[in-house]
Amino acid sequence: MAKIKTAFFCQNCGAQHAKWAGQCSSCKQWNTIVEEVVQKEEKKSWKSNSNSVKKASTPLRVSEITNEKEIRLDTQDQEFNRVLGGGLVPGSLILLGGEPGIGKSTLLLQIALKLAYKTLYVSGEESQKQVKMRADRIHPNSENCFILTETKTQNIFQQIAALEPDLVVIDSIQTLHTDYIESAAGSISQIRESTAELIKFAKESSIPVILVGHITKDGSIAGPKILEHMVDTVLQFEGDRNYVYRILRSLKNRFGSTAELGIYEMQGSGLREVNNPSEVLISKNEEDLSGTAIAATVEGMRPLLIEIQALVSTAVYGTPQRSATGFNAKRLNMLLAVLEKRAGFKLAAKDVFLNITGGISVDDPAIDLAVLAAILSSNADIPIEKGTCFAAEVGLAGEIRPVQRVDQRILEAEKLGFTQIYVSKSNKIGLKNTSIQIQLVSKIEDVVSSLF
Numbered sequence: 377m378a379k380i381k382t383a384f385f386c387q388n389c390g391a392q393h394a395k396w397a398g399q400c401s402s403c404k405q406w407n408t409i410v411e412e413v414v415q416k417e418e419k420k421s422w423k424s425n426s427n428s429v430k431k432a433s434t435p436l437r438v439s440e441i442t443n444e445k446e447i448r449l450d451t452q453d454q455e456f457n458r459v460l461g462g463g464l465v466p467g468s469l470i471l472l473g474g475e476p477g478i479g480k481s482t483l484l485l486q487i488a489l490k491l492a493y494k495t496l497y498v499s500g501e502e503s504q505k506q507v508k509m510r511a512d513r514i515h516p517n518s519e520n521c522f523i524l525t526e527t528k529t530q531n532i533f534q535q536i537a538a539l540e541p542d543l544v545v546i547d548s549i550q551t552l553h554t555d556y557i558e559s560a561a562g563s564i565s566q567i568r569e570s571t572a573e574l575i576k577f578a579k580e581s582s583i584p585v586i587l588v589g590h591i592t593k594d595g596s597i598a599g600p601k602i603l604e605h606m607v608d609t610v611l612q613f614e615g616d617r618n619y620v621y622r623i624l625r626s627l628k629n630r631f632g633s634t635a636e637l638g639i640y641e642m643q644g645s646g647l648r649e650v651n652n653p654s655e656v657l658i659s660k661n662e663e664d665l666s667g668t669a670i671a672a673t674v675e676g677m678r679p680l681l682i683e684i685q686a687l688v689s690t691a692v693y694g695t696p697q698r699s700a701t702g703f704n705a706k707r708l709n710m711l712l713a714v715l716e717k718r719a720g721f722k723l724a725a726k727d728v729f730l731n732i733t734g735g736i737s738v739d740d741p742a743i744d745l746a747v748l749a750a751i752l753s754s755n756a757d758i759p760i761e762k763g764t765c766f767a768a769e770v771g772l773a774g775e776i777r778p779v780q781r782v783d784q785r786i787l788e789a790e791k792l793g794f795t796q797i798y799v800s801k802s803n804k805i806g807l808k809n810t811s812i813q814i815q816l817v818s819k820i821e822d823v824v825s826s827l828f
């Protein structure tokens with residue numbers, strides 16, 4: 377093989393070194409030096425037989441650029457399409473990150489199986505038989521999905537040139553390795569170089585590529601941060617593995633909004649799209665239970681009704697316990713202090729446990745009021761009237777503060793048959809003729825006196 381020149385660069389200051397070292401001698405940072413390709417054997421296209429010379433592009437006036445609607449590939453999965461901003465853009469590179477076992481492979485295989493186009497699913501982690509076993513659970517007969525177990529990029533490109541698929545899925549980027557670099561698969565320089573080759577391929581062929589990326593302990597996608605800059609779209613698949621719900625978010629999207637999100641339910645036969653999330657997140661208890669309140673929240677662009685449960689009990693030890701699942705514990709402490717100071721509830725000697733059902737976690741401040749209502753309801757052991765929900769933030773002075781997109785929240789609550797919603801008096805409500813009763817409140821005391 378022809379000689380390939382590599383060199384070592386510091387990721388922090390960019391200094392070049394002749395050999396690897398633990399510390400960069402110019403900026404004194406540790407563990408920042410990585411190997412990179414400086415010169416490849418030749419500038420080959422991904423298609424070794426293509427000899428097309430790419431034309432340099434010329435500047436155009438903005439008015440001259442046509443804005444015909446882009447063609448997008450329909451993935452047959454409404455949630456996935458929504459998160460992408462309306463389907464796959466030809467030639468785009470999408471990175472899907474998520475913790476191990478969350479369902480990344482399942483999601484992508486499912487999409488590959490349902491797609492009406494020819495797809496190549498490259499697995500570097502599982503054998504063809506293993507993928508087949510999974511495929512049988514999801515969608516047994518698909519004629520358009522091809523499985524390849526391969527980790528060398530050059531071989532993958534050969535197979536792509538022979539098969540000519542409409543979509544390529546790579547599971548995962550950490551297993552790929554290219555001949556140009558000697559370091560082990562999964563190392564930063566391998567990941568970076570393999571991704572660069574895939575980007576070149578996607579842009580030249582207009583075939584979209586979806587990459588699976590692993591997540592490190594601190595929650596970022598393993599490999600250099602630069603990977604996220606290189607790709608067009610970064611998606612994150614998340615959820616609690618002990619629960620069935622999974623959320624697909626977009627962290628970056630060159631072709632759409634990052635505010636969209638998709639919700640799935642993991643079943644025995646793959647992931648089911650959840651088109652109406654509020655219905656599944658609220659339990660359908662016939663009896664009234666104390667300590668439960670419904671909050672109208674907005675996740676991304678989607679209104680969502682969630683159930684909040686609180687348990688207030690007498691503290692056994694000197695220091696009361698406060699614990700929150702799916703909600704910020706510091707915020708819970710703050711809300712308890714507000715209740716104590718502004719509304720006179722003696723919660724200092726009480727243990728308070730808070731849980732958002734369904735295993736989802738929410739950081740929308742608009743659920744504050746529902747959290748307080750759940751705590752008060754458990755404390756008094758009086759259930760909150762059926763058909764009631766809340767959408768307001770609570771301030772340090774005990775005031776009920778307005779929230780964003782209140783109309784959307786009210787409409788969602790109305791759609792699901794709620795009869796009253798508590799919102800802040802200072803919220804501007806544009807809706808008219810709603811069948812749901814809108815309770816305008818300005819202080820915690822108003823809420824307490826009207827609820828209990």
Ligand code: TYD
Pocket residue numbers: 474475476477478479480481482483510513514642643644645646647
């Ligand atoms: P997987 O897609 O392998 O996760 P990742 O690629 O993100 O590591 O998901 C594995 C989990 O999904 C595993 O615990 C089994 C579960 N699962 C189902 O519950 N139903 C199914 O139909 C499939 C295929 C997997």
Ligand code: MG
Pocket residue numbers: 480481482501547
């Ligand atoms: Mg996997």
